Structures are given as structure tokens and as C-alpha cells.
Amino acid sequence: MAEAVATKARTLTYVAAINEAVRTVLKEQPNAFAAGEDIGGAGGVYGYFHGLQAEFGADRVYDTPISEKGIIGLGVGAGATGCRPILDLMFMDFMGECMDEIANQLAKMRYMFGGAANLPVTVLTMAGAGASLAAQHSQSLEAWVCHLPGVKICMPCTPYDAKGLIISAARDDNPVFVVLNKMSLAMKGEVPEETYAIPLSKANIVRPGSNYTIVAWGRMVHEAVAAANKLKDLGVDAEVIDPRTLQPFDTATVVQSVKKTHRAMIVHEAVRFGGFGGEIASQIQELAFDYLDAPIGRVGAPFSPVPFSPALEKHYVPNADAIVAGVKAQLGI
């Protein structure tokens, strides 16, 4: 299902782009290996490791037990001693099983050791609601990771970004979380065959605009673009910025945009209350207060666990209509 087959226009699915990125890393880095649940023989529950064990061997692509503490700990110990592990944490929700290894070991070892340890560990993990997987397999928990000094985190929203950001993550000498979105797996997009890296520090202006700024990440980038297209008829020409990487965050690009547009909305799929959008809103008001013509808006999920029923879930996950409604309410139009 996930085999990276190039079409004429060299269009790949998101899942095939992930696969190609991991293949690229395993080829270019002899000390890289991949480890995770079901990734070897089965190719991963979402298929993005398809064929990699057959290609690289069972001593490069490892099936692990269902042991998330063990998987992250494996990465810490191996990463600190000369390997470059690519770990698969099947669902981001499973961070609860290994938060000590993430927060107290992986994130802090370098600092606690006075800079003496490098931890070149890449963690691929799957977030996102919309598939009726309910409360424990649908969350967007990027704020948990953003709050941990020592870890980087990016959230690719297209096949192109998935390949380029995974390659950057794996080349980085720090722990990097690559948060993928399960509702984007079948999404198609152009992906160059050659190897390329997208820097883990630079936002992407997905849609230029003149009088409004929407900052969105993960799958919400596409909803934000759809919202921007709808808002055009209302006289709102929205610039959509995808930070791509949340830590480090490209504050400069966002602030520069807001200084031009004077109004801003932050959109994320995660629960709105206490979400990372609050941090971005705060940074904007600290750095561009005098430029603002309206309070900074935020769109996010309600303050509840992700519900199971499609009838509830479709109202739970933010979409273009919710963004449009938020902008209209904010601007009184």
C-alpha cells in the first residue's frame, strides 16, 4: 500500500513520502536504524515502513515488543553511544507510556551532562483526529513536547514537507519529534526524487496575503488555506503561515507578517485551552502589540477528549468553516 512508486509527474502520497525519507536516511547514514512496533515484517500499522526491512535487513529495521519505554530508552542509550536511531511511536497518544524516557531522559541528558552527550534521535509519531479512533488514538499532543527544552518538534502537512523534514530531523544531532497526521496519509503531492532537507527553523508562507495572518500547523494548514479562500469574498486577504517546526519556532516570520496585516488567528487541531497557540499569541502581542488592530484569535478543539462517534467528532475537529466563523466573530463582520 505504501510502496513509493513514482508517477509521471512524480506525485507521491504522504505515506510514500515518509517511506522514501526513511529509506534515504538509512542509505545515507550507516549508523541509522529504525525500531518500532510492527515496522519490520508488517511495514508499520500505517504502512510507511513498507518494504524497508526487506531492503535493508532485520539488523537495520527492527520490530520491537509493545514497549514504549523500551523503544524510547533504546533510542536514548543507542543515540548517546554512536547510533542515529529512527524510532516509531505508533500513536502520539502513547507518549503516556514513555513520558519519563521522553521528558526526563531524552530531553535532558545533554543538559544534565553539561553538553557532553549528543542525542541524534528521530521519533516519528502519528497524531490527529477524524478516523473515529476515539480518545486514545486521535490526540494532537504537540504542546507536551514543545514544553520540553532539549527536544525539537516539526509537523509536516504535505508529502513534500514530510520527506524534507524527516531527512532534516535525522541529520540533526538533537532529539526531533516528527508528528505526522493520520488523516493526511493518502494525500498526494509533488515530491522531488532527489534528496532534500527542509530546515528545522523556518516557517513556510503557504499563501501570501495582505491584511490578515493565519498561523496553522499540521493538517490545519489545509483547512486554513480553504478558509482563506472563503474569506476573500469578505475582503479578508489572509496570509497563511505554516511554521513547519514548532520548536524551534520561527517567531520572526510570524511577527513580520502580523506587522503587515495587523490581525492574526492561530489554528491548531489540539485542544484550544492551554494549547501551543496561546504561546504564539503571547509572543505576537509581546513583539507586535502596537501593530495589532484586533485581539489575536485562536481556533482549536473543545476542552474534551476526542469523541468516538462521527457525529460528534466532525464537530470536534476544527475545519475551514470554524476558522471562517472565528475570523468573522473576531472582526465583527
Place this chain on the structure above:
Amino acid sequence: MAVTLTDSILKDLHLRMVRIRRFEETAGKMMESGKIPGALHLYVGEEAVASGVMAHLSNDDQITSTHRGHGHLIAKGGEFSPMMAELFGKATGYCKGKGGSMHISNMKLGMLGANGIVGGGPPIAMGAAFSNKFRKTKNVACCFFGDGASNEGSFHEAANMAGLYKLPVIFVCENNGYGEYTPQRNHQAIVDVADRAAGYGMPGVIVDGMDVVAVFEAAGEAIARARAGEGPTLLECKTYRFYDHVGVRGMGLTYRTDDELEEWKKKDPIDLFEGRLKEQGILSEAEIQAVHAAVAADIEKAIAFAESSPFPDPSAIEQDVYA
């Protein structure tokens, strides 16, 4: 592995233990006098374990340690001056004053850190052993942990994966009878942590952790197996903490009796071993005293170094977060 116990090995084991004991006693005094901030978990009483295991390791073999980690670092070759400086919170410490007692480490010595989290070490040691195998070295990783940590899920996940992948790792359980302040009978239903090895397809070996030679021999076998690609071992060393969980008090604690402490002190690993060295004519009383005096002099130098070292500049706070 039948390692012949030469005089030089025996003297080396003795020196490692004396270095740990003297350092820990001094560190305790420094903490009481307010020169060392924070919490100190001292290794006094357990010296035979670290010394007996570490005598087999090179700098390319890794260890993970515990919150009671000074002894492991000293036995692994740690120097007193940067260690004491670290405990003082000075910029010249092994971790530039950012780790302190609970995170003291030295990557060049293969010491992957003391760990403030009970059960933090086993997955990391398993990962280091995985790396040794992946990189096709003959190195091993030794994971020190306690009876308390053997109840953490992290230990079980790491042990299972070590058994599954046949990794060159030795899980060295320092069973001192207490998980923090709770006696073993109140925190687990078994007496021998080594029993848990069976669940992970590895041998479980029990050894007298107050007898440095017994530890040395048992560790030698386990390490030789690991180097030969035969997989992990759980080595349980029965030992005892002469001081409290934190700090230097030994007597008058509410959760254990003074009689129990006195009984264990009769098995003081250094006293016992020195008796044996004298009996066998390997070291005389005068030579033993000379070892203690030389170590004490080194510690005095380390204190002077720590005291005269600068504290880190506040600008260092946000350094070393990322590579």
C-alpha cells in the same frame, strides 16, 4: 571465565572500594556543613558491588547508574576533583554544575549518568548494549539498579528487549533491602530479584554483595557471556546501605532497627576484604593505612579544587540545551 585473582587485581579492588568510601564520607560531611547543596544519596556499605563489576570494564564499556551514583563513577575511573566540583555546583564539575549528584556522569568514561528517576537507567543501558551490538563492538553495558527499581515497568521492558535481542548487558541489581524507606518485604512479594530473570530468558545469579571477590567473579562470568554474544544476565548483589536513603544518618531510623545495621556492619565489605588481604599477606596493615592516607590526600586536593573553582556564570543557563 576463570580470571586468576592476581595480587594486582586484589589491590585494585581494594583501592576502588577505599576511594568510594572515603569520597562518600567526605561528601556527607560537606553536605552537612552546607557546602554541597541539594540531596546526596551515599553509597557507603555497597562499595563491593561497583568495584567488583567495574574492574572488568574499559572506558568503551558503558554503565548506567542510579540516584546513588558516586560510587559507580569512582569505580569507573572518575576523578575526585571534577566530581567534588560537580557536587559543589561549580563550573569545573564533570557536568559544569548542571547535573549535580543525581546526574553526575562522564561520557568519556562510558558513564551514562546517575539518574534521578528510579528505573531510569535500564532502558538506557539496554540501548547502549543495542548500540554495542549494532556497531559490532565487543563492548558491554552494565545497568546498576536497586530492588526498588525492579518494580518499575521500565526495568521489565528493558529486560525483555535485552533478552529478546540477546544484548550484551548485565543488569546488576544492588538489593540493599530497601526501596527508599520501604523494606523489600513491603514492596515486592519475592525475596530474590534474580527470580525475575527467568521471565526474560536470561540467567539470574545471586551473589554476596558485601564480598568484592564474589562480585568480581560473578560479574566476570556474566560479562564474558555478554562479550561472547550469549546475551544478558541479571546479577543480584545482596548488600546494605549503611546510611539513610538520603544523607548520612545510619542509626536511629524509624523504618529499620539499629540491630539490623549492626549485623550488616559486621560484613563491612572493606573491613572484611582488608582482613583477608592481611591474612593472605597481600597487604600489611601499614600498607593498607598508606592506601587510605593517599586517598584521603587526594580528596583534600579535590575539596580545595572544588572550593577554589568558580560557580557557573548565569549566562550558562540556556547553554547545552541543544547541540
